Amino acid sequence: xxxxxxxxxxxxxxxxxxxxxxxxxxxxxxxxxxxxxxxxxxxxxxxxxxxxxxxxxxxxxxxxxxxxxxxxxxxxxxxxxxxxxxxxxxxxxxxxxxxxxxxxxxxxxxxxxxxxxxxxxxxxxxxxxxxxxxxxxxxxxxxxxxxxxxxxxxxxxxxxxxxxxxxxxxxxxxxxxxxxxxxxxxxxxxxxxxxxxxxxxxxxxxxxxxxxxxxxxxxxxxxxxxxxxxxxxxxxxxxxxxxxxxxxxxxxxxxxxxxxxxxxxxxxxxxxxxxxxxxxxxxxxxxxxxxxxxxxxxxxxxxxxxxxxxxxxxxxxxxxxxxxxxxxxxxxxxxxxxxxxxxxxxxxxxxxxxxxxxxxxxxxxxxxxxxxxxxxxxxxxxxxxxxxxxxxxxxxxxxxxxxx
Amino acid sequence: xxxxxxxxxxxxxxxxxxxxxxxxxxxxxxxxxxxxxxxxxxxxxxxxxxxxxxxxxxxxxxxxxxxxxxxxxxxxxxxxxxxxxxxxxxxxxxxxxxxxxxxxxxxxxxxxxxxxxxxxxxxxxxxxxxxxxxxxxxxxxxxxxxxxxxxxxxxxxxxxxxxxxxxxxxxxxxxxxxxxxxxxxxxxxxxxxxxxxxxxxxxxxxxxxxxxxxxxxxxxxxxxxxxxxxxxxxxxxxxxxxxxxxxxxxxxxxxxxxxxxxxxxxxxxxxxxxxxxxxxxxxxxxxxxxxxxxxxxxxxxxxxxxxxxxxxxxxxxxxxxxxxxxxxxxxxxxxxxxxxxxxxxxxxxxxxxxxxxxxxxxxxxxx
Numbered sequence: 001x002x003x004x005x006x007x008x009x010x011x012x013x014x015x016x017x018x019x020x021x022x023x024x025x026x027x028x029x030x031x032x033x034x035x036x037x038x039x040x041x042x043x044x045x046x047x048x049x050x051x052x053x054x055x056x057x058x059x060x061x062x063x064x065x066x067x068x069x070x071x072x073x074x075x076x077x078x079x080x081x082x083x084x085x086x087x088x089x090x091x092x093x094x095x096x097x098x099x100x101x102x103x104x105x106x107x108x109x110x111x112x113x114x115x116x117x118x119x120x121x122x123x124x125x126x127x128x129x130x131x132x133x134x135x136x137x138x139x140x141x142x143x144x145x146x147x148x149x150x151x152x153x154x155x156x157x158x159x160x161x162x163x164x165x166x167x168x169x170x171x172x173x174x175x176x177x178x179x180x181x182x183x184x185x186x187x188x189x190x191x192x193x194x195x196x197x198x199x200x201x202x203x204x205x206x207x208x209x210x211x212x213x214x215x216x217x218x219x220x221x222x223x224x225x226x227x228x229x230x231x232x233x234x235x236x237x238x239x240x241x242x243x244x245x246x247x248x249x250x251x252x253x254x255x256x257x258x259x260x261x262x263x264x265x266x267x268x269x270x271x272x273x274x275x276x277x278x279x280x281x282x283x284x285x286x287x288x289x290x291x292x293x294x295x296x297x298x299x300x301x302x303x304x305x306x307x308x309x310x311x312x313x314x315x316x317x318x319x320x321x322x323x324x325x326x327x328x329x330x331x332x333x334x335x336x337x338x339x340x341x342x343x344x345x346x347x348x349x350x351x352x353x354x355x356x357x358x359x360x361x362x363x364x365x366x367x368x369x370x371x372x373x374x375x376x377x378x379x380x381x382x383x384x385x386x387x388x389x390x391x392x393x394x395x396x397x398x399x400x401x402x403x404x
Numbered sequence: 405x406x407x408x409x410x411x412x413x414x415x416x417x418x419x420x421x422x423x424x425x426x427x428x429x430x431x432x433x434x435x436x437x438x439x440x441x442x443x444x445x446x447x448x449x450x451x452x453x454x455x456x457x458x459x460x461x462x463x464x465x466x467x468x469x470x471x472x473x474x475x476x477x478x479x480x481x482x483x484x485x486x487x488x489x490x491x492x493x494x495x496x497x498x499x500x501x502x503x504x505x506x507x508x509x510x511x512x513x514x515x516x517x518x519x520x521x522x523x524x525x526x527x528x529x530x531x532x533x534x535x536x537x538x539x540x541x542x543x544x545x546x547x548x549x550x551x552x553x554x555x556x557x558x559x560x561x562x563x564x565x566x567x568x569x570x571x572x573x574x575x576x577x578x579x580x581x582x583x584x585x586x587x588x589x590x591x592x593x594x595x596x597x598x599x600x601x602x603x604x605x606x607x608x609x610x611x612x613x614x615x616x617x618x619x620x621x622x623x624x625x626x627x628x629x630x631x632x633x634x635x636x637x638x639x640x641x642x643x644x645x646x647x648x649x650x651x652x653x654x655x656x657x658x659x660x661x662x663x664x665x666x667x668x669x670x671x672x673x674x675x676x677x678x679x680x681x682x683x684x685x686x687x688x689x690x691x692x693x694x695x696x697x698x699x700x701x702x703x704x705x706x707x708x709x710x711x712x713x714x715x716x717x718x719x720x721x722x723x724x725x726x727x728x729x730x731x732x733x734x735x736x737x738x739x740x741x742x743x744x745x746x747x748x749x750x751x752x753x754x755x756x757x758x759x760x761x762x763x764x765x766x767x768x769x770x771x
Contacts, residue, residue, distance in 0.1 A: 033597025120680065174680045183722045216703040216719055240703075245713070258561050290711030327707040337713025356674055366488070 006128035057129040061139055063090055064334055068375020072106065075375040078139070087142040088126065092135050093380050106208035108138050108284045112183050113210045114138075121175035122207040143205070145366055148257070150192035151276060162320055165257045165398065166351070167193075167358035168202055172250055175204035176344040180243040183213040187224040189249035191256060192377055200361035205377065214240065222296075225273050227263045232283055233337050235273050237296030247346065250330030257319050266368040275299070280333055281308030288336040308335065324351045362390050426452035428459075428468050442481040445496050447474045448489045486569050494533055501529045504549045506559040587642070595633055602628040688728040695720050 042167055047055070063076040067089070073218050080091040084394050092108040116124035124141040131137055148168060172194060187209040195205045210222050219239035224233070231248030233241055255263035264279050266272025277283075282305040283291050314326045321329060328351045334340040341349070352358070426441070428451040431587040433439050440453045449469040451459075459465050460478035467474045486492045489550045512518040531541040541609040549556065610617055703709050703716050 048706055119682070170676075170678055170680075173678065174682070177679070178682065183725070208420075213718055214714070216700060216709075216714075216716060233712045236712075238708075240709040240714035241712040242715050242718055271622040276458070288711070292709035294710075294711055338715070339708070340713070349678075350678055352678040 005009055015115070016403045020344075023035040044391055054129050056129050056132065058137075060127070061088065061090060061129075066375070068379045070379030072104075073377045073379045077142070078336040087144075088372055089140045089142050089378060091138040091140055094132070095133060095135060095139070101396070103136060107138075108351075110207045110212050111138065111360070112301050113135070113179075113207045113212075114140075117179060117182060117184065119175060119178040120201060121171045121203055122178065142207075143195040143203055143374055145196035145200070147192045147196060147377055148202065148253075150367055150373065151196075151365060152256060152260050153193055153309070154367060158367060161356075162322065162325065163359040165321070167364055168257060169250070169254055170229075170347075170352065170358050171202040172204065172253065173343060173347050175202075176243075176246050176250060176401070177347055179204075179210075180246065181344045184210055185213060185243060186210050186246050186249075186339075188226060188229075190226045190229045191253055192380075194253075195377060196366070197375060198328060200364040200366065201269065206380070213242070223313050227250065228262050230272065230337055231337065232273065232276055233268055233294065235296065236291065236298075241337065243343060244340045247332050247340050247343055250343075250346070251329060251340075254321075254329055255318065257258065258321055276335075277306055279309070280335060282306045283335045291336070294300070303404060307360040321353070322351075322352045324349075327351070405614070408591060426450075426455055428455040441486045442479050443492065444476045444488065446476050446480065446492070448493050449474050450484070455617070498529055501525065501532065501545065503560070504545060504556060506556055506563065506564070555580050591635070594630060598628060598631055598635075615650065686725070686728070688731050689724050691721055691724060693717070 010381075043106050060080050062081050062084075064076045065078050066079050067075045071094070073094060074092045076090045076092065078088045079089070080086040093104065111125070114123065115128075118124065123143065126139040126141070128139070151160070172189070175188065176186060184207075186204065186207065188206055189204070193206040194206065196200050196202055211220065214220050217322050220241065222234045222237050222239060222241075224342070225234060225245060229249040229252045234245060239246045248304055254264045264272065264275040266275045277300075281287065281296075282300050284305060285292055285301065287308050292299075311323075311326060311330065314330055315323065318326050318329055328341075328346065328349045331339075331341040331349075332346060407713065424439075425431070426439065427449070431454070432454065435456075436452075441450050442453055442456050443450050443468075445470075447467055448466055451468065451471055455468070458479060459468055460476060460481070464475045464477045466472075467476050484492050486495065502525075505521075505528075507521060509518050513519065528541055528544065530536050532545075602624045605627075606620055609624070610618045700716050700719075703714070703719075
């Protein structure tokens with residue numbers, strides 16, 4: 001993984017953040033600096049260094065009650081042994097049936113990238129340890145206030161306006177920008193991966209599908225990103241793509257925040273493409289040079305082509321965002337990924353400085369999904385849609401759930 | 405106190421003499437029953453009103469008490485509040501000092517700081533009271549007053565507001581008590597009158613001879629009882645209404661809750677920073693727009709690659725960053741900073757509240 005660029009925090013505060021492997025190194029140096037710990041405990045004697053370190057990390061945390069369980073992971077509420085008042089979420093990843101001989105890709109990706117990225121809008125990974133049966137445990141930041149999807153769906157109980165949308169989009173944008181700036185593609189941005197901390201801060205979670213930017217000529221899979229938030233290039237089977245895929249997802253989240261229902265919610269990949277054509281316009285060589293060369297590109301009838309929608313269309317649909325906001329939305333939902341704004345350009349857009357000012361995070365509407373909701377969100381595997389939403393593809397039956 | 409009138413010097417006096425004879429003109433209360441004594445906070449020498457008029461009507465003059473000779477002005481003469489002039493003087497000084505050093509406990513970070521401040525002020529006051537380093541102390545007091553004029557004024561305003569609030573509250577309470585008393589008195593009167601009426605009615609009925617005496621007595625008793633209960637409930641209701649009215653009346657303009665922290669005037673909001681204060685800059689290299697390399701040419705031109713949005717420039721940026729990014733990064737420094745950061749984690753007091761069963765009464769940080 002890339003080493004850190006020099007990331008300096010605003011000079012007004014003296015915090016300096018740098019995303020490096022310092023986290024894992026620190027765990028090591030900490031434990032090495034007090035070897036008496038390891039040597040005094042009887043079972044620690046004669047173990048390999050790696051095992052001893054693992055035991056030490058493991059002993060620092062206590063699991064409390066279970067918050068949620070899925071086929072992929074179990075989420076527990078936990079705390080530091082040294083400080084019972086601390087609150088943490090411990091995500092125990094089950095030994096996967098598909099990867100009997102090792103860790104599942106999702107787990108590896110999640111650990112790999114969360115360890116690198118340290119940003120207020122990205123869920124913090126405090127430690128990793130393995131418990132018995134080689135189960136991997138991730139100690140994550142505790143985010144008790146549910147997720148954005150919950151707020152979007154509760155149109156009866158929760159009302160919000162442009163200022164709130166702007167605040168949430170700002171936090172999401174910063175998280176994605178930080179990922180991209182560190183050459184990480186998230187590849188699963190959707191409202192229920194945006195968890196809300198106790199202070200109202202939105203945090204990007206679930207890095208199970210993340211990967212670093214690809215080298216030239218190295219293909220990537222296009223089977224990523226939950227369908228409703230998947231950009232057209234992935235639906236056309238592009239194997240070489242960039243941060244623009246995350247920007248599209250952010251665009252659809254932006255639209256969903258305003259509409260309060262998913263913007264383009266297709267039942268199948270074909271349906272999804274159809275909906276995108278209807279909502280935004282048909283991708284053609286004119287508006288997207290080279291699109292026909294993509295593996296999965298579908299030839300559209302000249303007659304059936306829908307021209308790319310103009311600003312009027314967006315204004316009528318997303319008028320509450322104001323003309324400047326619509327301008328941003330349009331550039332995030334551009335069909336051609338090269339014409340889409342980057343995450344940096346998104347944050348540089350003049351929408352952020354125009355009225356209304358984003359709501360302060362303390363004043364954002366809260367619903368309090370409670371710890372259970374966090375359990376729900378974290379147990380999911382990347383790309384999955386919850387039951388009752390969209391795809392109903394049966395996952396493999398898992399009879400091992402009860403005993404693990 | 406040295407400047408107080410000499411008490412033990414002259415001939416023995418009867419107790420109470422001091423209050424009855426003016427030390428300046430020697431006229432006594434016996435001759436002038438309406439005699440009033442005044443003091444000037446300059447020297448606290450007591451003299452009667454007519455002496456003050458006589459000596460100081462034509463402008464400032466020296467104090468007539470032997471050995472004093474301070475210049476006094478008529479305007480500053482006033483009646484003494486305390487019998488003991490020592491106390492009178494002390495209270496005056498304390499009031500003056502407190503008027504200048506009127507900082508409030510909320511302004512201090514900790515109780516210790518507040519106590520230290522109080523001690524310092526007390527030292528100063530004590531010096532003035534005891535006449536130790538008076539010049540020095542006065543200078544200090546003046547300097548402080550000049551420096552902190554604005555603050556002093558603000559605090560004074562806050563205090564007077566508070567006093568007004570308390571007073572208003574007391575007044576409201578007194579008013580309520582008065583209303584209650586009045587209502588009780590009216591009630592009693594009503595009851596007595598009704599009883600009287602009932603008795604008269606009974607007598608009338610008996611005189612008219614409607615039924616026998618026992619039934620009549622019972623009937624009237626019942627009526628009286630019924631009336632009195634009805635009246636009592638009505639009275640209760642009206643009393644509650646009155647109380648509510650007083651409450652509202654007092655609460656609306658002079659709303660005050662004790663034990664609240666004063667809201668600090670929020671600093672003007674900073675401009676919204678979409679990047680949240682983060683700046684990513686490369687210290688050791690410049691990124692060029694185009695790097696010449698034949699290996700990259702195909703990736704730049706192949707439609708299959710570019711149409712999906714793949715951008716060679718990103719690859720170049722990453723390659724450059726990976727080559728130089730580690731320079732100037734010292735893991736030890738980062739660990740220290742990271743640990744400092746960790747201390748500033750999200751407080752879980754609200755997390756606990758929001759989390760419901762998550763952890764009641766928990767306080768502290770996540771990590």
